[in-house]
Amino acid sequence: MSTTILVLIILALGVVGWVLGNWRARTSVNGKTSALHSRPGYYGAYVLLWTTLPALLLLILWSAISPTVVSSMVSSRLPETVLAGPEQTRALTMSTIGMIEKGLSRLSSEELDKTADPATDVKALLLSKGVPLAVNPEPFAVDAARFQLAVKNSSQLLLTASALGLSLFCMAFGFFQVGPKLRSRNAVESVALAGLLGCSMVAILTTLGIVLSMLFESIHFFSMVPITDFLFGTVWDPRFSAAGATNEAGGQFGLLPLLWGTLYISLVALLVAVPVGLFSAVYMSEYASSKIRLTTKPLLEILAGIPTIVYGFFALITFGPLLRDAGALAGLSISATSVLTAGLIMGVMLIPFVSSLSDDIINAVPQSLREGSYGLGATQSETIKRVILPAALPGIVGAILLAASRAIGETMIVVLAAGIAPNLTLNPFEPVTTITVKIVSQLTGDLEFNSPQTLVAFALGLTLFVFTLALNIYALYIVRKYREQYE
């Protein structure tokens, strides 16, 4: 019985449990439901939870543990030669066995019996069932696969029996507890509260998942390429990943050219976004009438809602060529994909980000400071420049840091507009490449998961994550401190 069907059956049992619990609660007080501690529905839910939760927990645990158990049982039956061999061969053997087992599971029982005979052409037989094998498997592999299939089948059978048994047993347990005195609502609500807490933990789990997965793969990468070569290398030339090649023969993985490109483009972007965003925020909050604010603010915020791929496309087909032609007119050689193209477009993307954050922050500056300044005969711009902006400075710095973190992690604009050449150049008219561009280019196309060419993407991702995390946490801290100051 497949796991999906098992889950469905358990859920169906849960519904039965609900009906039973509800019914028992009503009959226990002869229909006078006001005599119950809780509404009858809560008794139903109480039995339902007993019916489903323990069984589903068992199911999850079983699914998590059983593959490890099965594979250790199977590998213990492999011949000495394989067990003594290098880890990679062993992994390969195990995956071959997995493929054979997948094929065997599609055979009828007579065909399956035939495979026990070494003379049978297993490869052809499996191909006819839609499972292609690279080579004709060795008898021990077929044998191990048959064993694996048998173990898996019995494991599934055991699971089905124990899960259904547990479900029924717990249903009965819950059912017989139902009575007018049972505080079923409190019990159900505690389970619900635990569920809510579990849902909020997803945020922590996600962060943990990000950190662990990247750390794990990066460590794998650094076992092939020394970490100092990565961090301080000035040449990025990973070569292409040759299939099956896991040695460090190919490529240099210097982070510096990518980091430089990332920071350079982000700097250009901030040079556009900060003044424009700040001035529009100031105008919006200090000068504009509410009518103008109501129309222009959403207009600017549209810029934030446009997907970055659209910005990238615009840079690729219109802005880049435009800049190149304009440069040619002025006698400058600007390449269509360049620091300037990517930086300017990214700057525009960041405008609403800077402006809406700054707008909030400027609005948080107390009105009394404005009045104090006007009362001394300051003009509006003097008040803004000398009182409001200095007072809002910490918050604005926080906003700029958040924008910088956005710029560093931005992908699609730079993929389409920055170029792919890793360049350590100061010339803004030349193409450079960034960390995100290289993550994309190392991970699209065919993957050989154990090659440094692929794994380097995770090291790059970790670098990116650490950078943005530091910026975000510091920026959020500043902004929070700032808000507290005026609350």
Place this chain on the structure above:
Amino acid sequence: MLNVQTSEIENRAVKLGTTDGTKVHAKDVNVYYGDKRALFDVTVNIPDRSVTAFIGPSGCGKSTFLRCINRMNDTIPICRVTGKITIDNEDIYDPSLDVVQLRARVGMVFQKPNPFPKSIYENVAYGPRIHGLAGTKAELDHIVQTSLEKAALWKEVKDRLNDPGTGLSGGQQQRLCIARAVAVGPEVILMDEPCSALDPIATAKVEELIDELKQNFCIIIVTHSMQQAARVSQRTAFFHLGILVEEGATNDIFTNPTDKRTQDYITGRFG
């Protein structure tokens, strides 16, 4: 030298163009917030070099009228002012008059102390800087020192001029705000309930300060506290529901009010 001073004073008197010493004159002033009328035909004369108190229950329009005198109401978009207010016979709502210059002449101190988040020195130097009153650093230092002295704060802060103004106690902050207003060299100082956020001791200090400042400035103070009005002011105006009910020497108002509403208010029947 003495001659110079006397001629200066004569000049000022000539400029005033008044012999009774009226500094601020208001005639038929009405204020509207959108459709709502907040002040009704207020007419009043306010003398120079004395303290005038505006009293009245909450929402009676006393603060609104105060804010008309340095046109702070301009910062509220829906607010409209009609009528005429003059300072030294100069119409302050004349379109050719510059509001920035007006506010340099008419300083203001607010209900809650609102020092800028800058150093004590920078707080006081702010006004002189934007108006370009000091040519050199020494002149600016001088203005800051005399202003702080006038606000009776110099002794307490002279060793920590670079500390943030927001770090002072509430009473000190309010005196800093007074020093800030004085530093621009105003002729009139408006105070909008300057002691309402202060404890009694700080209040006493500020009141003492007001008493000294009146020798040089025309001071108008809005207050909730009748005792305070009685203590610091020479003249008192009583506002009720947007109407200036009665105005006169403080002693007369408190001992012998002519209007029934004034009497009710000062005897504590309402408000």
Place this chain on the structure above:
Amino acid sequence: MTVETAPMATGTLIASRSKQDIQARIAKRYAAERRFRAYGVSAILFGILFLVALFSTILVRGYSAFTQSAFTLDVNLDAGAFGSSSPPTESDLLMADYTKLANRALFQVLGVDPANRADAKAAAALLSANADTQIRKAVLADPSLIGKSVQLTLLAHGNVDSLMKGQFDRNIPEGRRQLSDKQLAWLDKAAEAGFLAKHFNTGLFTYGASSKPETAGVGVALVGSLYMMLIVLLFAVPLGVAAAVYLEEFAPKNFLTDTIEVNINNLAAVPSIVFGLLGLAIFINFMGIPRSASLVGGLVLALMTLPTIIIATRAAISAVPPSIREAALGVGASKMQSITHHVLPLAVPGILTGTIIGLAKALGETAPLLMIGMVAFVVEYPKTPIDAATALPVQIYMWATAAERGFVERTAGATLILLAFLVCMNVTAVILRRRYERRW
């Protein structure tokens, strides 16, 4: 000297300065004020101008993608083309030489002699390579057509399409042109006679990936995006609302709660590409879900959308005044009941708005999908969330990097479709907010 340090010292500073001095200074200050204001206005204008430039460029480049040139031809489906058996077997129907049928029909109207090999080749190049599939589809749908002459609308080649849309430069010397003079003459004649015309491009919405621009469409990508949006809804909304309810209503002030809050705020700012790496490492490598599956894409996007939904839901919940909660508690409801019966229903508009905005963000997200193999050449509609799929923005990315000229128009057209979806979603969100916004 004593006089100068008299109390009026600062007052005299103003008095002592000449009127001209003061006037000049005021004028300067007001000039600075005007300049400052001008900076503000130009900053806003800059943003709006860019917006206009962006939209108009994409509109100008993309509107033509919604029409497609096609020949309307009388195709003679004579029985001889379908093998010897009568009626033809299914394999006859599948294997018949439809290209020949299409070419024959075209030669007839253009007046091309099939025996002239060069002419025939040049004329055949005017039809899309997909023309045979179109005829086959018609025949498979209705085998009774065999033996008759049927009028069919067959796609023209991409070059013909650019000619019809005026994107083709006839002034380039013939040798370097995609279409020869002879072909141009045929096409002019065909257009004049009316059997070559532009039609509404339904293919753009139904086709999948293709190496030929005229048969490339966003249909498959739309289905992939739809699957992902459903998965986001299914996962992110219940999780997000539950987390928000917990944090806003139940969470005690302790270390765990603080950690959760910091994590949520931080996840909202983690680069999207990092989520892609997470998906690759956890969902594909560790859990073994196939690459390119919309399930993986949906899960990654759901994790990305989660913070948005949590933050929006918390705002909506905290906007419900405490008096409502107290009223419910006052009549003996449990805290959980007061929330499910009163607070959540009142917060629904806010939650919906946040959800729609989160979905709109997820719909336009590209970078994480590149990581999990959604950059795939998918021709077939995915039937389940585990089948290989692609997404609308990824399709735009793939076309944007395609070399062929015809794809620029397709890219812009697909961008317009994406933007249209986003506009609809955001407008819905704004309307919801306006209509149900309550001021307590």
